[in-house]
Amino acid sequence: DAKTTQPNSMESNEEEPVHLPCNHSTISGTDYIHWYRQLPSQGPEYVIHGLTSNVNNRMASLAIAEDRKSSTLILHRATLRDAAVYYCILRTPGNQFYFGTGTSLTVIP
Amino acid sequence: DTGVSQDPRHKITKRGQNVTFRCDPISEHNRLYWYRQTLGQGPEFLTYFQNEAQLEKSRLLSDRFSAERPKGSFSTLEIQRTEQGDSAMYLCASSASGGRTEAFFGQGTRLTVV
Numbered sequence: 001d002a003k004t005t006q007p008n009s010m011e012s013n014e015e016e017p018v019h020l021p022c023n024h025s026t027i028s029g030t031d032y033i034h035w036y037r038q039l040p041s042q043g044p045e046y047v048i049h050g051l052t053s054n055v056n057n058r059m060a061s062l063a064i065a066e067d068r069k070s071s072t073l074i075l076h077r078a079t080l081r082d083a084a085v086y087y088c089i090l091r092t093p094g095n096q097f098y099f100g101t102g103t104s105l106t107v108i109p
Numbered sequence: 110d111t112g113v114s115q116d117p118r119h120k121i122t123k124r125g126q127n128v129t130f131r132c133d134p135i136s137e138h139n140r141l142y143w144y145r146q147t148l149g150q151g152p153e154f155l156t157y158f159q160n161e162a163q164l165e166k167s168r169l170l171s172d173r174f175s176a177e178r179p180k181g182s183f184s185t186l187e188i189q190r191t192e193q194g195d196s197a198m199y200l201c202a203s204s205a206s207g208g209r210t211e212a213f214f215g216q217g218t219r220l221t222v223v
Contacts, residue, residue: 032209043113043200043214044152051209087151096165097142097202097212099151 004088009104012078020073020103022088027068032091035062035073037084038102044087047073083107113215115201121221122191129187130218134203141184142212143176144200145169152200158184159206191222 005023012018024033032051036044048055048062050071055062061074075082087102114133122128134141139160144152155174156166160181170176173191178184188195198219204212 034211036212036214043202043217046211046213049209049211085151091209096154096157097144097152098154099144101149101151 003098004090004100006086006088006100006103008101009106011106011108012075013108014080015077018075018078018082018105020075020086020088020105021070022072023070024088024090025069027090028092030092033062033064033068033071034089034091034097035060036087036089036099037082038087039084044099047086049091078105078107080107080109113201113203113213115199115215115218117218118216119219119221121223124193124222125190127187127189128191128220129185130199130201130220132184132186132201132203132215134183134201135213136182138203138205138213139181140204140206140212141178142202142204143184143186144202146198146200146217147196155186188220191220193222196220196222 032049034049035047038044048057048060050062063072085102085104087099089097116131142157143155146152154167155170156176158178161178173189176186198217200217202212202214204210
């Protein structure tokens with residue numbers, strides 16, 4: 001199974017940028033990097049994904065290292081509603097998603 | 110379409126009973142996934158379907174677990190002879206084909222085995 005490594009927890013002040021790192025040294029050339037987040041008592045929610053190039057959407061930005069062995073999810077201005085567990089996932093050619101334990105983000109008012 | 114829906118949201122059952130959960134995916138999605146999540150852990154992959162074909166099953170899916178997706182639409186996950194260790198959140202997700210497509214998750218079914 002493709003594996004990712006993330007810090008267990010991070011804190012950020014409200015309205016400041018947050019950089020959530022992820023290591024995926026065993027990534028293969030066809031794996032997409034996906035990020036999801038999960039609020040308490042809810043199912044995971046898609047945030048962003050990419051293959052090689054950096055990606056931006058209305059929720060976040062994804063910066064992918066040139067060797068693709070790591071990536072960083074960037075929340076440009078953290079709000080209290082961004083407090084969640086963030087999962088970095090490799091989507092395999094077989095299309096399974098394998099979750100790790102994720103990073104629990106705390107946003108401090 | 111209101112997204113992926115799961116039923117029931119909560120289920121309490123006695124040990125040894127059988128339970129069945131239902132997942133209705135987003136209508137145009139041909140891929141459907143089941144996951145199990147226990148407290149403090151990330152979701153664990155159980156199985157996935159492409160249309161009506163079950164393409165992969167995790168070794169976590171013991172003989173007491175069975176999943177179906179008749180006609181490639183909704184799916185059911187049945188657990189026979191439930192055990193206390195089966196207590197968890199069971200999540201369903203659906204997606205279109207391709208590694209670049211995102212998955213949409215339901216709210217999950219929380220199972221408590223007493």
